[in-house]
Amino acid sequence: MRKRLLCIAPDDAHTAALMTGPIHDWDTCCVDNLADADRVLRADGYPVGLLLRTRALLRSFDLDGFLRRHRDTAWIGVFRPHDVDHAACCDLIVDHLADYHTEPVDPRRLAWTLGHAHGWAQLRRPSAPQDDAGLLVGRADAMVRLRAQVARVARVDAPVLIWGESGSGKELTAQAIHAQSARARGPFVPVNCGAMPPNLIQSELFGYERGAFTGAARARAGLIESAHGGTLFLDEIGDLPKDLQANLLRFLQEKTICRLGSTRALRVDVRVIAASHVQLQRAVAGGDFREDLYYRLAVLPVTVPALRERREDVVTLAEHFFRLYADERSPRLTGFSSRAVAALLDHAWPGNVRELINRVRRALVMADGRLVMPQDLGLESARVTTSALDDVRARTERLALRECLQRSGRNVSRAARELGVSRTTLYRLLSKHGIQP
């Protein structure tokens, strides 16, 4: 397949010479302004772009904004000899360009630069879009199972109880259920029961009538009412005070609420999804959570796996957040170094996906080279002594062994079969990595 190139030339000064010269064998599209280039790139991505008369483009158009929008394309600039003395051109080169040339262009060097940029662009190809709602990123088996569960529970209207460690994605899972349900057009109302002062929860959830308490100058609908036709997400449900647990149970049974200061029952059509980072059965056993409410809520239990249980997703997620928070990074920052990838894979992620987001965002600000380094993520590892590639390989091997053993119920024969190696090789690999069979 021919290599594809988008060429932007404000005048056709050199294009003809180039077309018959260094780029004669490329599939080239030529435009003379950025609006046309925008249209072409939106319709059809180009891995490599060539800017001819770059300074003229810089003077006449918002070239900086354009290059920010199209950072998946590798850009090569061509300047007139003295252009590069200008600060604006220097900034553009440092911030956006994979390489630059000055006129007169050396055709052989240009051909080499374009080929090189094309090779890199292929390696950095953006990953394929996610299959379903696109909300829950990840391809690990545990995430595939979670997405299947989300799709299943979204079809019905019964309460859902989501369990998962803090920051693992419980609220996002609830949003995915809502988005795929028949209530998707209705509101999604999240309530953090742990963050609300106990004396306010009742009035916040159930609303109040005028004069219900000192300061209630006007009647107000509560959060349950505001979720009418949609989904109410009760996060940290274990923190709900006991008296309110009784009220919530009544609401789940009767589908009606009474505002504070009123005895009038209001019918509300809301699906409840609750979540907790502690095992609620223990709270039930300890007498802190009503057993009847627990069984009402746990009709459809869903577990969100901790990030350390789906390590193969760490890099995918890191790259997802790198793209998501692209506006916060310097345009010259293009991705993660192999040492940063090794550090990401090595970390235990006690704060789960939220910790990963924070570390990536920190790195976007701290990194001053073209690649994120472990220290930018706050993950400097003293043990990165051997070659980074060997490190990544060893960690991946270790991870594959651990997961395969876990899947096979620590049955070595089954694990060896799954990995396509003999039992002897598997024992050798386990002993190399200090893993107990």
Ligand SMILES: Nc1ncnc2c1ncn2[C@@H]1O[C@H](COP(=O)(O)OP(=O)(O)OP(=O)(O)O)[C@@H](O)[C@H]1O
């Ligand atoms: N699989 C995922 N794909 C993309 N983003 C994710 C994923 N999982 C979690 N996130 C993001 O991570 C952050 C934390 O997720 P979320 O708030 O859903 O976690 P949580 O388990 O509800 O946390 P907490 O227990 O603190 O309430 C959010 O910004 C969320 O969008």
